[in-house]
Amino acid sequence: MSYDAIIIGAGMSGLAAGIRLAMYGKKVVVLEKHTISGGLNSYYQRRIPSTKEIFQFDVGLHALTNFAKKGEKRKPLTKLLRQLRIGYDELELCEQTFSQIHFKSAKLNFSNDFELLQSEVKSIFPEEFDNFQKLYQYILEFNEVNLNADYLSAKKVLESYIATPLLREMLIAPLLIYGSAWENDMDFSQFVIMFKALYLEGFSRPRGGVRTILSLLENKFKEVGGELRYRSSVESIEYNESGVSGVVLKNGEKLESKKVFSSAGLPETMDMCQKDKRSIIGKLSFTETILVFDKKIKHSENEPTIIFYNDSDQYNYQRAQNFYDASSAVICFPDNYESQNKDGHGVARLTFMAHFDQWNNLEKPDYLTKKNEVLSESKRILKNLNVEQSEIYSDVFTPTTIKRYTNHFDGTVYGSTTKYRDGQTKIDGLYIIGTDQGFLGIVGSMLSGISISNLYGLME
């Protein structure tokens, strides 16, 4: 079979790229290893033994960042919906209530209205308020999409504006854990992108979770004539001096194309080309605990959507020293979005930083024991936050689970520390989209698929 373009991976970026190319008459196939789409942002279902009910759980998506109101100008979300010809209302977005950065000595709330964060800084760090406003002005004027900018340490820039270490740590923590492939610091332009995505634009969630987005993308891709193949694992990418010639699937089938867009990740893509990969594998992987309660969660004070929890005043964003690091967590309460159903079961999800190799070396019985340990640590943290309810179901996934379903080496979630911002590899016709192209978050990954396929698939 011969195609105008082959896309590896039916995640957010692969499907978005596929839609763009097929929409303008290209013959496109998207190859997905798994039996469903989504990649790092997918879902699974389990039957709850006690009630026989079937539950569907989102994987990845805690929140869709970059919230924009309908028709709001110059926003990433507005741009991507336009490019994909998907109507704003089809996403059925529910806004967050508010979220909280919860450190040992202070808490800061923020919402989709930036004024909340400003007033929180003013009341909790009054001596820093003017500095914070200056930083905000600098961020507004900064050109974060300049692809030729040199690396600038976000922590250094923060230090030049804000004197109190606690406030600096609190501000950067959510931005790191929502997308940084680098440990403990990030490039300032990434910081600005994330600052806007989280603090200026904010969080929302489609009413039906990640499945709403995926089915919109799948349906649109089919509508414009694209071909989507599941259980189609790519064994190798074929190329010679003149560039890419196609891919060979695990079952031996050969597909021809002069253009391959890979969302598999940079080291994973290099591996398909039989090139060296070890040096560029990222270090950050996670465990996630999912808890289902018999009824909606009662919070002692209001109802936060997401809590960025840290049990000290210094934030360590790095690969866990041991199996997992329970000194910090991201805790998502998916019920606490506006106009979500207020009856029925309650759900909480807790993410810890983890260490792939340690999990990978465990034998099955020890693996299960460790998973139980993560579960009790998760419950301990919820108890600290005064969330104590009867649970009817729980599950934990680990870095090895992520590896199994996404094929990301070492279960990395934010990919390699090497990003190919312009999407181009050294092999002609082979392009990188998704996490390792370098746009962050779900909105970022879709924009990545769109811009790289526009550039190399349509503008010839």
Next chain:
Amino acid sequence: MSVDVKKIVLEIIEDVAPDEDLGGLNPAESLRDQLDLDSMDFLDIVMELRKRHKVEVPSEDYPRLATLDSCVEYLSPKFA
């Protein structure tokens, strides 16, 4: 019979940027200044011209699509 190029362009903009209000558009003024259109939207206008009307606009000619008037001037010969 002459083709209404202005109508064709407006129809495309309406589909590419459905949330924009096209009433009261000044044909002599830059489209970008009046509407929230970026380079991705202009790519789509070009792609739709090719898809619907088999009209090719090479990338060096993109600036000629700046205003509604310049679109008509540039595209009319291609529809003739």
